[in-house]
Amino acid sequence: MPLTLDRDAYLRGLVRDVPDFPKPGIVFKDITPLLGNPRALHTILDAMHVAWVDRRIDTVVAIESRGFIFGAALAARLNAAFVPVRKPGKLPWKTDRVSYALEYGEGHLEMHVGSLATGARVLVVDDLLATGGTAAAAAALASSQGGEVIGYAFVIELAFLAGRQKLAGEVSSLLVYR
Ligand code: AMP
Numbered sequence: 001m002p003l004t005l006d007r008d009a010y011l012r013g014l015v016r017d018v019p020d021f022p023k024p025g026i027v028f029k030d031i032t033p034l035l036g037n038p039r040a041l042h043t044i045l046d047a048m049h050v051a052w053v054d055r056r057i058d059t060v061v062a063i064e065s066r067g068f069i070f071g072a073a074l075a076a077r078l079n080a081a082f083v084p085v086r087k088p089g090k091l092p093w094k095t096d097r098v099s100y101a102l103e104y105g106e107g108h109l110e111m112h113v114g115s116l117a118t119g120a121r122v123l124v125v126d127d128l129l130a131t132g133g134t135a136a137a138a139a140a141l142a143s144s145q146g147g148e149v150i151g152y153a154f155v156i157e158l159a160f161l162a163g164r165q166k167l168a169g170e171v172s173s174l175l176v177y178r
Contacts, residue, residue: 010043014034015034015156016033029156029158031127031128031155031156044174045077047174048070048074049074049077049078052078052123052151052153055123055151056121057123058120058121058122059081059083059120059121059123059147060075060082061083061085061115061123061124061125061141061142062075062126063109063124063125063138064084064086064087064090066127067125069127070125070127070155071125078123080123083111083116085109085138086109086110089110094112094113095111096111096145097109098141100133100140103131107133111138111141111142111145116142119147120146120147121150122149122150124138124142124149124152125152127154127156128156129154129156129161129173130158130161131162132163132164135163136166139168139169149169150169150170151170151171151172152171152172154174155173155174156173156174156175156176156177157173157175158177159176159178
């Protein structure tokens, strides 16, 4: 890659659109080509770090499963704690649970009880922002445990779904699809 190539174009070139996955009508943003490229992964993590390093984040709350990939690496760079939010039945200890609306039906997310110190400054991390329901639910869990949700960090934002409007706080996303 020549050094002059635009970061946005470079990263976009490593996101694979998979039509009709996991169901008809959805264009799935496959990030495995990004992950398979060490330079791209460094570029993403550097940009996320720059966006949040001055915000005194205590805890990264990341969403299963692709959120873990970026969330854990970013937490280490921010010198912050890492807290996983998972689908029901995956976490081994006692959990708090939140329910949220999906396109059809309800989704649920869980976090271990006592994951956050009162007043902890929280950054919610996921790979992709679509309608915002998942990130808003993770933030609700963090707030219910006394955390202060400072903002949200995503690699990809599907802006045409207006997920940002569901999120109170700052939102950073690297690749915005309009
Ligand atoms: P939402 O709650 O609608 O913002 O959906 C966000 C969650 O669903 C994230 O955990 C994403 O990984 C996943 N997701 C939603 N839409 C897509 C998509 N088009 N491509 C890849 N992942 C998606």
